[in-house]
Amino acid sequence: AKDTIKQILKKTESLGSKITIQAWVRTKRDTKDLVFIALNDGSCMSNLQVIADKSVISEDVLHSLTTGASCTVSGLLVESPAKEQALELQALSVELLGECPSDYPLQKKRHSFEFLREIGHLRTRTNTFSAVARIRNALTMAVHSFFQEQEFFNVHTPIITASDAEGAGEMFQVTTLPFETFNSSEGIDYSRDFFGKKASLTVSGQLSAETYATALGRVYTFGPTFRAENSNTSRHLAEFWMIEPEMSFCDINGNMDMAEDFLKYVLNYVLENCKEDMEFFNKFIQKGIINDLQEVINSSFIRISYTKAIEDLQSSSVKFEYPVSWGIDLASEHEKYLTEEVYHGPVIITDYPKDIKAFYMKMNDDGKTVRAMDVLVPRLGEIIGGSERENRYDVLLQRIKDLGLEPEDYWWYLDLRKYGSVPHAGFGLGFERLIQYVTGMTNIRDVIPYARSARNCDF
Ligand code: 4AD
Ligand code: MG
Structure with missing residues (x-):
């Protein structure tokens, strides 16, 4: 069985190992050469931070990795320089599973509970x-x-x-x-x-x-x-x-x-x-x-x-x-x-x-x-x-x-x-x-x- 993000983040001994994770994109940010993707699979509140060199992601996939999209990422678990997390995933491959168009109601902003009650399925x-x-x-x-x-x-x-x-x-x-x-x-x-x-x-x-x-x-x-x-x-x-x-x-x-x-x-x-x-x-x-x-x-x-x-x-x-x-x-x-x-x-x-x-x-x-x-x-x-x-x-x-x-x-x-x-x-x-x-x-x-x-x- 594949490990969940919760399990991965708990195991510091997995540093250096190659893993595959399937999850949803929370946020994506890119620079000239690098892409930073925060993934969440529901197993815990924490996201798994993914860093990908643009050479491992096709233009199309990169474009489609929007908030809410689902994907499979394989890569190496490495120590994270950021202080909020111990580990991050250095991607070797990124595959898109399901895209999430821009009318997705849960874009990265705060929503009122009243509004969220109207979209109970999401x-x-x-x-x-x-x-x-x-x-x-x-x-x-x-x-x-x-x-x-x-x-x-x-x-x-x-x-x-x-x-x-x-x-x-x-x-x-x-x-x-x-x-x-x-x-x-x-x-x-x-x-x-x-x-x-x-x-x-x-x-x-x-x-x-x-x-x-x-x-x-x-x-x-x-x-x-x-x-x-x-x-x-x-x-x-x-x-x-x-x-x-x-x-x-x-x-x-x-x-x-x-x-x-x-x-x-x-x-x-x-x-x-x-x-x-x-x-x-x-x-x-x-x-x-x-x-x-x-x-x-x-x-x-x-x-x-x-x-x-x-x-x-x-x-x-x-x-x-x-x-x-x-x-x-x-x-x-x-x-x-x-x-x-x-x-x-x-x-x-x-x-x-x-x-x-x-x-x-x-x-x-x-x-x-x-x-x-x-x-x-x-x-x-x-x-x-x-x-x-x-x-x-x-x-x-x-x-x-x-x-x-x-x-x-x-x-x-x-x-x-x-x-x-x-x-x-x-x-x-x-x-x-x-x-x-x-x-x-x-x-x-x-x-x-x-x-x-x-x-x-x-x-
Ligand atoms: O006080 P209630 O009506 O007691 C009974 O049903 C007894 N038969 C219990 C027993 O002795 N075995 O309900 C018990 C609890 C309440 O204290 C409240 O926490 C909850 O059930 N409750 C409700 N929760 C949500 N919506 C409602 N409409 C509720 N009505 C009661
Ligand atoms: Mg009562």
Whole structure:
């Protein structure tokens, strides 16, 4: 196998050896006798600097080696006189693979993220978006290695499902009906059109993960989830990826410990394994982020109740857009205030009012609050949502009824509380919010390859 630029730049022992590299031109500059070409193959942020004597490149090829063109270069690796790099490639031959005409939108200048969103099929070729893609890849590995080291089992939960895992009615419907029938409503029950039944895209793998947790002990899912909420914000997508561990014989405290350990592990993994890309984000996207994340890894997360959080907000002199009183759902301005102004770091908030949380959360003895735990972080607000689960059959059934949900839809979920019910808990981490947190990217549409939101599903 051919070495990538990343591999080549790492090996100083390859000095003097002959190599062949295939990559894209980032920039080209020429003097009377020499051509300087910066090549990038996506393996890392760094370019490989190529120096070619004009005698080894034909006029035609030289002319066509414009930004974005692809080529094969063979040559000798030599020590570089420039201080930014240790090695450069002295070309012996340069072959053009694919030219790139001058209407290529990614010429060497800065483009706004708004503009780049419109060319989602090309933006990954920029430094920022290729770095985001490499960080996303590293975080995927970090997630799996954390849970595998802890001996959790990975479970693939379904994407098409009948049950509303959050009970919030934010499901996209799935239909087997041909598009044409949408124009005629005669005799068609659109709510039951998945082979005669109703079905939707899943909002969470949690309920299916719970069944596996009651068999395998500790499991996690990592898959796409869908929310038909039309919120046009910098932290919501209609399609996003979620990591959901579920643990039998675990209460809310064990759940918080796991969430904290998990976050610290994945942050540390990226700082260790993505140094070059993280330097980029540190310098150009969110100044000082490496240091901030390091501090989070070394800190203990503050844990407070929802009631305390409300008191903190009420005793503040800030005029919030959404007024604060016990019972409200925290808005992002409140979450920002708590993490940035009061506690200066991640905060875990527990014991939310039952009326603003999902049916499956375990009821506290006060009858008013449930054993929820959200992890909030500076810049973003909620990054993790979780809870201890209601493991008492009667209480769960009553909650389902009280919330106007259909017990028949949850018959199998109720069975878990009938046969060998155990205390159990879990949480969900929004993968894109994690990537935002790690990179400092402010818009969630810029950390997923193809953002699905109210206005965008072209690419
Ligand atoms: O708080 P949520 O809705 O919790 C659940 O789905 C539970 N079933 C999780 C569990 O206990 N297993 O979502 C969990 C996380 C949020 O904290 C947030 O990070 C992310 O998923 N999230 C979104 N990310 C992007 N776009 C959206 N529309 C999101 N909605 C939630
Ligand atoms: Mg939540």
